[in-house]
Amino acid sequence: KQEVTQIPAALSVPEGENLVLNCSFTDSAIYNLQWFRQDPGKGLTSLLLIQSSQREQTSGRLNASLDKSSGRSTLYIAASQPGDSATYLCAVDSGNTPLVFGKGTRLSVIA
Amino acid sequence: GAGVSQSPRYKVAKRGQDVALRCDPISGHVSLFWYQQALGQGPEFLTYFQNEAQLDKSGLPSDRFFAERPEGSVSTLKIQRTQQEDSAVYLCASSLPTDTQYFGPGTRLTVL
Numbered sequence: 191k192q193e194v195t196q197i198p199a200a201l202s203v204p205e206g207e208n209l210v211l212n213c214s215f216t217d218s219a220i221y222n223l224q225w226f227r228q229d230p231g232k233g234l235t236s237l238l239l240i241q242s243s244q245r246e247q248t249s250g251r252l253n254a255s256l257d258k259s260s261g262r263s264t265l266y267i268a269a270s271q272p273g274d275s276a277t278y279l280c281a282v283d284s285g286n287t288p289l290v291f292g293k294g295t296r297l298s299v300i301a
Numbered sequence: 302g303a304g305v306s307q308s309p310r311y312k313v314a315k316r317g318q319d320v321a322l323r324c325d326p327i328s329g330h331v332s333l334f335w336y337q338q339a340l341g342q343g344p345e346f347l348t349y350f351q352n353e354a355q356l357d358k359s360g361l362p363s364d365r366f367f368a369e370r371p372e373g374s375v376s377t378l379k380i381q382r383t384q385q386e387d388s389a390v391y392l393c394a395s396s397l398p399t400d401t402q403y404f405g406p407g408t409r410l411t412v413l
Contacts, residue, residue, distance in 0.1 A: 194343070224401070233305075233392060234344070234404040279343055288334055288357070289394075289402060291343030 192217045196280055196292035203270055204300050211265040211295045213280030218258050221285035225254050225265050228277045228294070237278075238265070270299045303327070305405035307393050313411045314383045322378045322408045326395030333376050334402060335368055336392040344392050350376060351398070383412045 193216045203209055213223070222241045226234040238247045238254040240263070246255040253266040267274060277296045281289040306325040314320050326333050331352050336344035337360075346360040352373035361368070365384075370376040380387055390409050394402035 196343075221399070226404075231409070233406040234394075236401060236403075239401055281343075285399065288336070288346035288349055288360070289344075291336075291345070293341070293343045 192220075192282055192284060192290045194280055194282055194290050194292040196278075196295050198295055199293065200296040200298075202298040202300060205270060205272060207270050207299075208266070208268050209270055209297075211267070211278050211280075211297070213263040213265070213292055215261045215263075215282045215290075217282075217284070218261050219284060220258060221283045223254075223256055223263050224281045224283065224289070225252075225263075226279040226281060228279060230276075234279065267297075270297075272299045272301045275299050305393055305395050305403050307391075307405040307408050309408060310406060311409050311411075313413065315413055316383060316385060318383050318412075319379065319381045320383055320410065322380075322391050322410070324376045324378070324393030324395075324405060326374065326376070326393070327403055328374075330395035330397055330403075331373070332396045332398060332402075333370060334394045334396075335376070335378050336394065337362075338390040338392055338407070340389070347378070347391075380410075383410075385412050388412045 225237045240256040251268040277294040333350040335347040338344040349357040350370040365381045390407040396402045
């Protein structure tokens with residue numbers, strides 16, 4: 191059974207810092223991995239999707255990497271801003287199956 | 302175009318009441334998923350439809366939970382005799398086969 195773990199559970203940083211969020215998964219036979227953002231009381235917004243054949247994806251200040259063999263992904267946020275404050279969720283898709291989510295990392299960026 | 306919509310956005314129920322949560326997927330999306338997200342947790346899978354067929358309901362926590370999608374579009378998640386542990390955000394997602402899932406805003410259910 192696939193299990194997804196996210197570290198740290200919570201993170202508080204001053205504005206402008208670069209930061210890394212970590213995600214690990216137990217079964218490397220994945221189809222893709224996705225990072226989501228969730229604001230309080232809101233649904234999920236997809237940030238980046240990495241196919242199993244890819245090593246990384248970039249969107250603006252966000253960069254996500256995938257090391258399938260070691261079961262790890264990282265989300266790098268450059269030059270953090272207060273507007274980046276949210277919960278970040280990592281989810282694994284094993285193909286034609288529901289997504290398996292981690293518990294998320296709650297990020298606070300302090301102005 | 303319109304995304305996934307869910308209604309109601311918030312629902313307060315007394316313990317023992319029945320509730321019905323609605324999901325309107327993106328037009329043309331054949332796959333529809335329901336997830337349950339408890340406070341401070343990641344979403345957990347409940348059930349999956351492909352068109353009107355419920356292909357996987359292994360995540361439904363008890364026989365009090367029932368989902369349907371009779372015409373392969375709108376889906377309803379029904380919870381009978383609600384309990385306090387049913388309090389959570391219920392998320393619906395839709396997709397094309399093997400494509401990215403698009404999530405709705407969720408319904409926050411509070412059982413008193």
